[in-house]
Amino acid sequence: MLIRAEPLERLLTAVFEAAGCPPDEARRVTHYLTLATLTGHDSHGVIRTQRYVEWIRDGWVLPGQHVVSVLDSDAIAILDGCHGMGQTVGPEAAAIGIAKAKAAGVAVVALRNAGHLGRIGDFAEMAAAEGLVSLHFVNVFGSLLVAPYGGAERRFSTNPVAIGVPTEDGAPFILDMATALVAEGKVLVAHQGGKPVPVGALVSADGELTNDPRVLYGPDTPGQYPDPRRGSGAMRTFGEHKGSGLALACDLLAGCLAGSGITRRSEGRVHNGMLSIYLSPARFDTEHSFARDVRDYIAWVKSARPIDPAAGVLIPGDKERATAAQRRADGIPLPDDVWHSILYAASLVGLDRPRIDSLLEGAASA
Numbered sequence: 363m364l365i366r367a368e369p370l371e372r373l374l375t376a377v378f379e380a381a382g383c384p385p386d387e388a389r390r391v392t393h394y395l396t397l398a399t400l401t402g403h404d405s406h407g408v409i410r411t412q413r414y415v416e417w418i419r420d421g422w423v424l425p426g427q428h429v430v431s432v433l434d435s436d437a438i439a440i441l442d443g444c445h446g447m448g449q450t451v452g453p454e455a456a457a458i459g460i461a462k463a464k465a466a467g468v469a470v471v472a473l474r475n476a477g478h479l480g481r482i483g484d485f486a487e488m489a490a491a492e493g494l495v496s497l498h499f500v501n502v503f504g505s506l507l508v509a510p511y512g513g514a515e516r517r518f519s520t521n522p523v524a525i526g527v528p529t530e531d532g533a534p535f536i537l538d539m540a541t542a543l544v545a546e547g548k549v550l551v552a553h554q555g556g557k558p559v560p561v562g563a564l565v566s567a568d569g570e571l572t573n574d575p576r577v578l579y580g581p582d583t584p585g586q587y588p589d590p591r592r593g594s595g596a597m598r599t600f601g602e603h604k605g606s607g608l609a610l611a612c613d614l615l616a617g618c619l620a621g622s623g624i625t626r627r628s629e630g631r632v633h634n635g636m637l638s639i640y641l642s643p644a645r646f647d648t649e650h651s652f653a654r655d656v657r658d659y660i661a662w663v664k665s666a667r668p669i670d671p672a673a674g675v676l677i678p679g680d681k682e683r684a685t686a687a688q689r690r691a692d693g694i695p696l697p698d699d700v701w702h703s704i705l706y707a708a709s710l711v712g713l714d715r716p717r718i719d720s721l722l723e724g725a726a727s728a
């Protein structure tokens with residue numbers, strides 16, 4: 363189905379409010395999940411609704427929390443996310459980093475124990491909108507999925523990295539990527555009969571490179587939701603030893619340095635740690651050439667002769683902007699199982715059908 367963003371947002375806001383989020387937080391969680399779906403990162407968007415509602419129900423993530431300061435100086439903030447909703451504590455941490463970098467020129471923010479932060483590029487976009495460069499390294503305590511290079515056992519999560527650089531034209535460079543070769547959501551889709559992942563995206567327990575999702579989820583069990591904790595194999599990083607090194611860096615920076623706990627197996631809470639660095643170009647730009655140099659260099663990169671003229675050469679961030687524009691205009695495509703899981707989440711928090719129908723008024727997009 364195709365659905366417009368606004369009625370979907372009305373429904374999700376009501377769902378998160380009924381799940382226990384204060385109204386402003388319900389709106390914020392909805393905003394960021396919808397934005398992830400609009401930008402084409404479906405695995406980090408509204409598909410997460412049911413999981414978030416269940417995490418709130420089970421006490422794994424706590425609505426209504428705010429960051430608590432552990433240490434505060436001119437250029438450093440250490441913050442405890444207190445297992446609050448990532449869409450609250452993540453933007454709060456970014457706002458602190460942005461304010462400090464504007465004042466001091468540079469800021470480092472360590473965020474511990476954050477509920478799932480979703481799309482990490484959101485924080486690079488927040489900083490870029492304020493004219494700041496930023497770098498973000500993230501790990502995921504409790505979500506052990508990915509093998510290190512040369513290994514056939516899990517040691518990392520999908521540990522994302524984001525880097526943002528502002529541009530004059532308001533279309534910033536936003537590199538935002540998992541260090542796993544493919545997102546776990548894509549392995550799930552393949553497991554359910556959808557598009558296969560590439561061979562080498564997964565490794566079996568005996569070290570064979572494969573694309574068989576059962577190495578992640580274990581043998582098929584009818585009626586049981588696929589759980590990546592059941593498989594004996596692992597996902598693999600992108601870029602062989604290089605991606606593996608970057609994934610390890612995420613745990614060293616976000617797990618060890620930020621103090622959020624390294625990625626390891628847990629039967630309970632899953633939380634993100636994030637180490638973010640914010641830089642004010644105004645302080646570095648002694649020659650007043652930064653904005654021009656960024657503009658000219660990006661233009662030159664994009665002018666490379668394209669292999670596929672229809673696709674052109676893009677910079678990180680372009681694809682998300684184009685997808686969001688298209689989905690805002692045409693509606694958001696939602697597979698049936700995602701839609702049903704959203705309706706199921708609504709029923710879990712007690713929204714009845716007439717209420718859902720009234721929230722969805724005008725939802726049809728096509």
Ligand code: NAD
Pocket residue numbers: 403406478479480481482483500501502520521522523524536537538539540541544545634675676677678679680681682
């Ligand atoms: P992806 O592979 O879709 O994109 C990675 C980067 O490549 C993006 O910056 C994108 O703009 C760029 N890109 C894509 N196509 C391009 C092209 N043709 N030319 C140039 N650049 C291009 O992203 P992903 O690795 O699947 O990550 C998905 C999302 O999952 C990210 O938002 C990430 O932050 C998020 N994530 C979050 C967690 C968490 O624990 N919170 C964990 C893992 C991933």
